[in-house]
Amino acid sequence: MCTFAARKHIKYMLEIQRIRNHSAKVTERIQAKGLKQAEEIISEVIRLDDKRKEILSNLESLRAENNRVAKTVGALLAQGKKEEAEAAKTQTAEQKTQIKQLEEELETVLTASYNQMVLLPNVPHDSVPVGKTPEDNVVAFQNDIKVTFDFTPVPHWELALKHDIIDWELGVKITGAGFPVYKGKGAILQRALIQFFLNEANKAGYTEIQPPIFINRQSGFGTGQLPDKDGQMYYINEDEFYLIPTAEVPITNIYRDVILESRELPVKNCGYTPCFRREAGSYGAHVRGLNRLHQFDKVEVVQIANPENSYAILEEMCNHVMGLLDSLRLPYRKLLLCTGDMSFASAKTFDMEVWSAAQEKWLEVSSVSNFETFQASRLKCRFRDEDKKTQLVHTLNGSALALPRIVASLLENNQQADGSILIPEVLRPYTGFDRIG
RNA sequence: GGAGAGAUGGCAGAGCGGUCGAAUGCGGCGGUCUUGAAAACCGUUGUCCCAAAAGGACCGGGGGUUCGAAUCCCUCUCUCUCCGCCA
Numbered sequence A: 001m002c003t004f005a006a007r008k009h010i011k012y013m014l015e016i017q018r019i020r021n022h023s024a025k026v027t028e029r030i031q032a033k034g035l036k037q038a039e040e041i042i043s044e045v046i047r048l049d050d051k052r053k054e055i056l057s058n059l060e061s062l063r064a065e066n067n068r069v070a071k072t073v074g075a076l077l078a079q080g081k082k083e084e085a086e087a088a089k090t091q092t093a094e095q096k097t098q099i100k101q102l103e104e105e106l107e108t109v110l111t112a113s114y115n116q117m118v119l120l121p122n123v124p125h126d127s128v129p130v131g132k133t134p135e136d137n138v139v140a141f142q143n144d145i146k147v148t149f150d151f152t153p154v155p156h157w158e159l160a161l162k163h164d165i166i167d168w169e170l171g172v173k174i175t176g177a178g179f180p181v182y183k184g185k186g187a188i189l190q191r192a193l194i195q196f197f198l199n200e201a202n203k204a205g206y207t208e209i210q211p212p213i214f215i216n217r218q219s220g221f222g223t224g225q226l227p228d229k230d231g232q233m234y235y236i237n238e239d240e241f242y243l244i245p246t247a248e249v250p251i252t253n254i255y256r257d258v259i260l261e262s263r264e265l266p267v268k269n270c271g272y273t274p275c276f277r278r279e280a281g282s283y284g285a286h287v288r289g290l291n292r293l294h295q296f297d298k299v300e301v302v303q304i305a306n307p308e309n310s311y312a313i314l315e316e317m318c319n320h321v322m323g324l325l326d327s328l329r330l331p332y333r334k335l336l337l338c339t340g341d342m343s344f345a346s347a348k349t350f351d352m353e354v355w356s357a358a359q360e361k362w363l364e365v366s367s368v369s370n371f372e373t374f375q376a377s378r379l380k381c382r383f384r385d386e387d388k389k390t391q392l393v394h395t396l397n398g399s400a401l402a403l404p405r406i407v408a409s410l411l412e413n414n415q416q417a418d419g420s421i422l423i424p425e426v427l428r429p430y431t432g433f434d435r436i437g
Numbered sequence B: 001g002g003a004g005a006g007a008u009g010g011c012a013g014a015g016c017g018g019u020c021g022a023a024u025g026c027g028g029c030g031g032u033c034u035u036g037a038a039a040a041c042c043g044u045u046g047u048c049c050c051a052a053a054a055g056g057a058c059c060g061g062g063g064g065u066u067c068g069a070a071u072c073c074c075u076c077u078c079u080c081u082c083c084g085c086c087a
Helices: A003-009 A016-021 A023-032 A038-078 A082-117 A156-163 A168-174 A185-203 A217-222 A248-253 A307-327 A374-379 A403-413 A425-431
Strands: A138-142 A241-243 A259-261 A267-276 A295-305 A332-336 A348-356 A361-370 A382-384 A390-392 A394-402
Touching (some): A016 A038, A038 A082, A156 A168, A185 A267, A185 A295, A185 A394, A185 A403, A185 A425, A217 A248, A217 A374, A248 A295, A248 A374, A248 A394, A295 A403, A307 A332, A307 A348, A307 A361, A307 A394, A348 A403, A361 A403, A394 A403
Parallel strands (some): A259 A382
Antiparallel strands (some): A295 A394, A332 A348, A348 A361, A361 A394
């Protein structure tokens, strides 16, 4: 699985240099992420790397010697010294078998090393609090919009049904559960939100991209979905394509195998795509209504940054997302995820959650992350620094925003006593109506 | 889907099995000249491994032939052209 990448990416993954130089620290932080065997894996990785260097150094001097002898053969033959040439040939033959053997050993070590490396998640940034569950996340900000009712608010799936703007049954008929059909004002609202989000991203300096929504294996590997989350993506067997779980994958993979000039940084791209997630194992209230779908729409913002200021950019991206939520007049909070709740690939993540008035719970609508070099190493995305040396970039991305839960929250929070739903001011130019029902 | 052609450095484009990490042109960077710019001329200009030097790897991917392969063979992938089909 994914061994295609092993050979060339072996230096990358988590940079081996960092693991070697700060093994205690890295071990501790990775353990905090919930990987119990961090210590064993890391010591194994270092042991294998030592081994790799040893073999490599032997192999290379042998190859050097072999190259030298091979060259003399040509010269000897030219001079007509047949016997000496033959002697040299036997010598290279011996060297060849040794080289072959060392190459095989190297291969074994590289594969073993790769197998260990892929088990290692990104190292949480120092500012990430240690914790195990979502309870340990830190509320970094909460706005002061409150929603109150003098009647009992109705959950969004009922509202949607009542106004005939989302048809769950029809989605089941056409495809299956988790693929709702948006109708009439429901469909227009979707389009309005997408348009609004894209326009705001454009204003914030992001270049709009319309990427493919199928990706190949290399792309899945580049952003870290593969090999870990293989089962979470839909897969087209016949063509070996995956359906994207997020626009992050195609938009970030634009920069796979690319060396940028430092003046080009930061690169800011955004894009709207449908997103597909198998969500195997989800059930019950979590998947009710729009809470968790197999297909949903999302506008994503992606930045490729100089490591020097990637954390300032992370804040900038959070502010962009919060600005959107502000203009939609939604109650929301910003969470700093603890070590245990972060994704495998992330070094630091903020989640944005909106309040869902009828369900009386917070719904995640955005996740903004700095991956530092985790993705860059797999993508081999680098930039040339002042000394003209190539260096891995930092990649960041965030949802800006994911639609379904925004819609859920809008419907529930903006419902009126008469059952109608008010459209937020900012969206009205996009929808062309100010109320549903 | 059928037939053919091809894959070389940022791009274009050479490359008898050894002297090719690779000609040449363009672009980029530095310089001379100029009040400045252009033109012209000179120089420079791939990535990766190894702490570094020495050294090694890389001419789409993988395998093979050979003392020696960018150059020969096999295979995979991709791209292009023509035909068919079609938004």
